[in-house]
Amino acid sequence: MMRRSAGPESPLTPPTAFEEVFAALPLLHPTPRSWAELAAANLPEFLADHAVCEQQVAVYALSLAGYYPEDPELVDRAAALAAEEVQHFRRVVAILRKRGWPLGGRRKNPWAQALRAQIVPGREPWTKVDRLLFGAMIEARSCERFTRLLEVIENQDPEVAHLLADLGPAERRHWELFHRLAGREIDAKALAVRFQRWREFEADLARGLGISPAVHGRNLAPSWCPSPSRRHARG
Numbered sequence: 106m107m108r109r110s111a112g113p114e115s116p117l118t119p120p121t122a123f124e125e126v127f128a129a130l131p132l133l134h135p136t137p138r139s140w141a142e143l144a145a146a147n148l149p150e151f152l153a154d155h156a157v158c159e160q161q162v163a164v165y166a167l168s169l170a171g172y173y174p175e176d177p178e179l180v181d182r183a184a185a186l187a188a189e190e191v192q193h194f195r196r197v198v199a200i201l202r203k204r205g206w207p208l209g210g211r212r213k214n215p216w217a218q219a220l221r222a223q224i225v226p227g228r229e230p231w232t233k234v235d236r237l238l239f240g241a242m243i244e245a246r247s248c249e250r251f252t253r254l255l256e257v258i259e260n261q262d263p264e265v266a267h268l269l270a271d272l273g274p275a276e277r278r279h280w281e282l283f284h285r286l287a288g289r290e291i292d293a294k295a296l297a298v299r300f301q302r303w304r305e306f307e308a309d310l311a312r313g314l315g316i317s318p319a320v321h322g323r324n325l326a327p328s329w330c331p332s333p334s335r336r337h338a339r340g
């Protein structure tokens with residue numbers, strides 16, 4: 106569950122249910138609660154992986170500024186986003202250090218790698234649109250997973266719950282930013298069609314990944330075969 110910020114007249118803030126958060130995200134496949142239970146039971150591994158995710162999204166945002174230096178809005182937004190992700194990284198690292206848990210290094214993330222492989226360089230404006238929509242999917246799934254885990258962990262681990270309650274809304278803001286920046290490049294209808302392809306492809310991936318305590322899942326099911334053309338209903 107995600108906490109809404111408390112107003113002075115409402116000290117008891119009602120939680121935002123996972124289903125409510127999910128409905129506002131561009132995701133077609135909800136993460137099962139069993140994933141959050143596994144992650145909660147393996148917090149050292151989850152947090153080590155989480156730290157790497159924050160580090161990598163900061164680097165990715167900066168890479169966008171490098172690809173498109175002629176786009177001042179993108180450069181400014183990407184730099185600000187990267188700075189924010191570095192703060193997220195530092196918060197996760199601080200918790201790991203305090204608990205004596207090891208910080209993870211680079212590792213395979215088949216979910217992110219399969220998504221990123223959909224980006225074809227040199228086909229502007231589509232390459233730029235896809236780079237931004239890839240970022241949107243990363244942020245949206247992160248928001249969803251943090252919300253899912255928060256629901257399970259909020260009564261078990263207040264420190265990690267507080268972290269996730271802060272980061273979930275931030276990642277939601279980030280997917281919206283990436284999506285909005287993509288929307289400057291093509292008309293609304295073309296953007297909707299393109300984004301739908303990303304949403305469906307990501308849902309296929311999320312369904313095919315085995316449950317593991319990593320942020321985005323890590324183990325590919327043996328029978329999984331990616332197919333961007335497959336269609337899935339919401340939920």
Ligand SMILES: [Fe+2]
Pocket residue numbers: 159162189190193272275276
């Ligand atoms: Fe983040």
Ligand SMILES: [Fe+2]
Pocket residue numbers: 162190244275276279
């Ligand atoms: Fe983010």
